[in-house]
Amino acid sequence: MLEGVFKSSILGKAQEKGIVSLNAVNFRDYSTSKHNTVDDTPYGGGGGMVLKPEPIFAAVEDVLNGQSGSARVILMCPQGETFTQAKAEELSTEEHLIFICGHYEGYDERIREHLVTDELSIGDYVLTGGELPAMVVIDSVARLLPGVLGNETSAVTDSFSTGLLEYPHYTRPAxxxxxxxxxxxxxxxxxxxxxxxxxxxxxxxxxxxxxxxxxxxxxxxxxxxxxxxxxxxxxxxxx
The missing domain is CATH 1.10.1270.20 (tRNA(m1g37)methyltransferase, domain 2)
Incomplete structure (x- = not known):
C-alpha cells in the first residue's frame, strides 16, 4: 500500500529529485517467533489482538540505528491529536519522521509510553489500519518541502495555511x-x-x-x- 503511493505523482518525483526519502519497513520482519507473530491476546481478556512491543521497538531502533532522539516517532491512532495544516507545517521542519501504522485492535501501552513522541489522528473515525492515515500525513508534509511543488506559492496560499479557506480559482476560457x-x-x-x-x-x-x-x-x-x-x-x- 505504502510503496504504491510513494512511487506515484508528486511524492515519486520528490524522491527522484532527492528532496525526500521514503522507506516502508515491515515490523513483522523483527518478530522473534517462528511464525513472525507481532500480536497477541490482551491481558485481562477482551476482543481483538494487541500489537506486541518487541517488534515495534526493534524496528524503530533499527531505523534510528542507535541515534536516540534524532527522529519524531509518530503513532497513527484514533486517540491521537487531530492532524491539521499547522501540524503539517511543524512536521515539515523535521529532518526525520517515523510513522508507526498498526493493523490490529490496538497497541501495547508501553509503545505509547516509552517509544513514540507524537500520536496523530486524521479524524474522529476508525479505519482498519494506520497505513492510509500515515499516507495522508506524509503527502501533506512532503508537499511543503521546498522544490516539491512546481509553484512555491501554492502551499503558502492553500486552504488552512493562512487560517482561512482558499479563494476561488479560474482559468481559460474567460x-x-x-x-x-x-x-x-x-x-x-x-x-x-x-x-x-x-x-x-x-x-x-x-x-x-x-x-x-x-x-x-x-x-x-x-x-x-x-x-x-x-x-x-x-x-x-x-x-
Whole structure:
C-alpha cells in the first residue's frame, strides 16, 4: 500500500529529485517467533489482538540505528491529536519522521509510553489500519518541502495555511457556457486582484467554516470587512 503511493505523482518525483526519502519497513520482519507473530491476546481478556512491543521497538531502533532522539516517532491512532495544516507545517521542519501504522485492535501501552513522541489522528473515525492515515500525513508534509511543488506559492496560499479557506480559482476560457470569470481577475491590476482574493477567502470561510475565524489572525481591516460581509449575509440570506 505504502510503496504504491510513494512511487506515484508528486511524492515519486520528490524522491527522484532527492528532496525526500521514503522507506516502508515491515515490523513483522523483527518478530522473534517462528511464525513472525507481532500480536497477541490482551491481558485481562477482551476482543481483538494487541500489537506486541518487541517488534515495534526493534524496528524503530533499527531505523534510528542507535541515534536516540534524532527522529519524531509518530503513532497513527484514533486517540491521537487531530492532524491539521499547522501540524503539517511543524512536521515539515523535521529532518526525520517515523510513522508507526498498526493493523490490529490496538497497541501495547508501553509503545505509547516509552517509544513514540507524537500520536496523530486524521479524524474522529476508525479505519482498519494506520497505513492510509500515515499516507495522508506524509503527502501533506512532503508537499511543503521546498522544490516539491512546481509553484512555491501554492502551499503558502492553500486552504488552512493562512487560517482561512482558499479563494476561488479560474482559468481559460474567460467564458464557459455563459459563466464568466470575474472581471477583477481580468483587470491586470495585481494589488486589486490580491485584495479581491483576500475578501473572497474571508467570504468563503464565513460561509463554509466560520469556526476557523475564531483562530485566524485577522487585521482590524479584516474584522471590519467581516462585519460588512455578515451584514450582507443577513440582508441577502439567499446569496
Amino acid at each position: 467564458e464557459f457556457r455563459g459563466w464568466k470569470v470575474p472581471d477583477m481577475l481580468l483587470s491586470g491590476h495585481h494589488a486589486n486582484i490580491e485584495a479581491w482574493r483576500h475578501e473572497q477567502a474571508l467570504q468563503r470561510t464565513l460561509d463554509r467554516r466560520p469556526d476557523l475565524l475564531n483562530q485566524a489572525q485577522l487585521t482590524d481591516k479584516d474584522k471590519k470587512l467581516l462585519q460588512k460581509l455578515k451584514a450582507q449575509k443577513i440582508t441577502n440570506p439567499a446569496d
